[in-house]
Amino acid sequence: MIGYRYFRHNGFLWRKHLGALLPLSMPHRNPELRQPQATALLAKHFAFLIRWETDFDSETPTEWWHIIKSDPEELQDLSANTRSKIRRGERQFLVEPVTREVILQEGHEVYCKAYQRYDTFEPMMAKPDFVRAVLDLPTETEFFAVRDRSSGRMVAFSENLVRDGACFYLSIWLTPDALKRYASYALIHHMNRYYLNLRGLAYVSDGARNISHETGIHDFLIERFGFRRAYARLHIAYFPLLTPVIHALFPFRRRISQSRGRIGRKITVLLEQEAIRRTFQMHRDTETVIG
Template structure:
């Protein structure tokens, strides 16, 4: 990995496959390769570079974005919030929920010791919120422990924010930091904590810290989701003033996998939500074809 990319170092220490090629660090995510950078810091990448990476990484495809900061709308985006941020920017209803959350809960940065002791239990309870998730979505205890050890080795790259009810952790966010930006990579809430407005209090505290106290350029909850059905990004947009930051999506396929995607693409409309619920593999296929649809839309616009 590049010597100046500590983020790639954390990802490797946390157990991800990391490949450095031609000055660009990549890591394996959900079975494919992505640049090991927050979106504003992704280097210039060519399709030829991506194809060479495919031969080394032995993954079905690689995906990357370019043009962060563009004002031209498009079908791919990151959900971000820039500063300044204040409580008064929120609606009266939201302000009330934030204040109630802050009265009932303590929100602060969590130590790694606290995360080791309580973090996994929060994940287990949080997974129960989702009818179609269950314990399979919970990180294995050993995997979380390895992630925390990696965070200990890279304290300037990863930190944890948490909400506590007394001494008990009821919610937390794993935040990745790079050149004055923060990626809220994972956020977990115990279901009961939502009644105490943990989502409002935690979001408010993190926005106030990153955008105001520490002067970060932006925070992000990640890119457009085409696989997981979640209301989280809508919550951030509708409640806390997050916006879409449009970018250009690029995908390069391994030859055989690319041909399979091309053959399946004409039938993308036949993968219904009902069929995906019965056959989970169809949900993944549907997400791949939705991604291909976005990729083709950019090619048509050229």
């Protein structure tokens, strides 16, 4: 996530990603957008869609969710296997909150090594670009670092956004060697304890459902650390000229999903997201008929 563009509007934090405006403020907050306000934001920021949620943490399962943990982090509540890996990670690594200055000085080497693990079309940032991107992060951004106990070298760090009484784990950068030695177990356990137990935040989040690909980290957090799905209602507003295009392409989304090209994949994500949005329209229509 380092290097994203963001802006503030009426006390709400947004980021722009691949032409879409997505909320950075925590999902339990409602930006209370109406179509005129949404269209104005799209025009101002040259974006083609804006997405947000309402009815966060609903008891009714839906097709849209965030992965969160709201219960305290207690070691005894985790499985024996997870406890073992946390302890093995703690024996080898020191985990602690650090300042932005520490990330500026030592984070780029970790970022470069971790970058090699990702399949992405975005270019790896050179040191000057990395420094500029870290400096440009919102003031509410906090960091955790993982250091090798024997050498003192940083081997991982996490970028966390703390707003609205909750914390969003925006990105975690782990070198391949540290990942093999259970640094991720130690890092997540310590961050959960820090934000949930020590600071008493309402929840920590690893973000919303990922449509473009299966997100292994979400399954990992649910299975190992007691995270859960917090269901919500998805809202999308399109730039006016895009709306008829979405309606025209939607019936062909299955055929488009078979495309192997980059443009085809992007359109597939767009249409799958629209399909999720339409499930809420169907529910509302059903409720109206029943009522």
